[in-house]
Each structure stands twice: as C-alpha cells, then as structure tokens.
Amino acid sequence: MIHKMTESEEILADIIWNHEPIGSGTLVKICADELQWKKSTTYTMLKKVIDKGIFTNEDSKVFSILSKEEYYAKQSIQFVEETFSGSLPKFFTAFISGKKISKKQAEELKKLIDEYGEDK
Structure with missing residues (x-):
C-alpha cells in the first residue's frame, strides 16, 4: 500500500522527480529558493516521503524508488480498490x-x- 502524499510532499516530490538524482544540499537550496523552506523543513519533508517508500537518500543523493507515473498509477489503483471495491x-x-x-x-x-x- 502506497501512502498518499500531502500537498507539500507532492511539491517536494515534483522537485526531486524533476532533478533526480539530486544532492540533498542542492535540494535544500532549491526548496529555500522556490518555497522559502528552511533546511530543517526540507529534511523533515524529505524524511516523510522516504518513509512512504517513494524516495531514498543514499550518500546524500536523493533518488526515486517510484517514478511519478508509477506513484500516481498506484494511487489510482488504490482509489478504485478502496472506493469502488476494485x-x-x-x-x-x-x-x-x-x-x-x-x-x-x-x-x-x-x-x-x-x-x-x-x-x-
């Protein structure tokens, strides 16, 4: 089961998908410039999307485990399963x-x- 991202998590995910692989320092800079997030906010949000199994952070490089298309396909399937009994x-x-x-x-x-x- 893939957990749905919040709106803020989706914004971060889009940044990662558009720049991956991306160094975590570069991600912090982009989030500061584009979203006015503090470093701690970026790392907190990054941890949340990693915990949801969508991304990984290895050696300070952030990669997707699921592509944007895979994530939204799984969300759609899950929605149909939960809402319309599949x-x-x-x-x-x-x-x-x-x-x-x-x-x-x-x-x-x-x-x-x-x-x-x-x-x-």
Whole structure:
C-alpha cells in the first residue's frame, strides 16, 4: 500500500522527480529558493516521503524508488480498490455520470479494453 502524499510532499516530490538524482544540499537550496523552506523543513519533508517508500537518500543523493507515473498509477489503483471495491465499471460510471464522451474517447476505451482484456 502506497501512502498518499500531502500537498507539500507532492511539491517536494515534483522537485526531486524533476532533478533526480539530486544532492540533498542542492535540494535544500532549491526548496529555500522556490518555497522559502528552511533546511530543517526540507529534511523533515524529505524524511516523510522516504518513509512512504517513494524516495531514498543514499550518500546524500536523493533518488526515486517510484517514478511519478508509477506513484500516481498506484494511487489510482488504490482509489478504485478502496472506493469502488476494485470495480472499473463502477468507477467509470461514477466518473462519467451525466457526461457524454466523444466517439474518439469511446474508441480509445474500447481499444484499451481489447488490449488489456483477459481473453488476450
């Protein structure tokens, strides 16, 4: 289970993803310049995202364990599991409720279903 990041943690994560591998000193400088964070704030937030299993800090270099895409994919799967008992049709119904989708979107969805269906 991947723990959801707070808004501040997501901001830090984006900085890391955009600059990785990044030295922790450089990360502190970027956070001070862009977010007006103190060194202690940056290290506290870094510890939190490391504890969530998203990043690691080895020899003062910060690397991602999960890419941004992997993290958000896992969050999406977890959301569907928790909110819709893992049912994609229930999720999709709630997502589009009352909206119309374009013919192109419908074709893209059909293609995905065909591509990832169990019959393959």
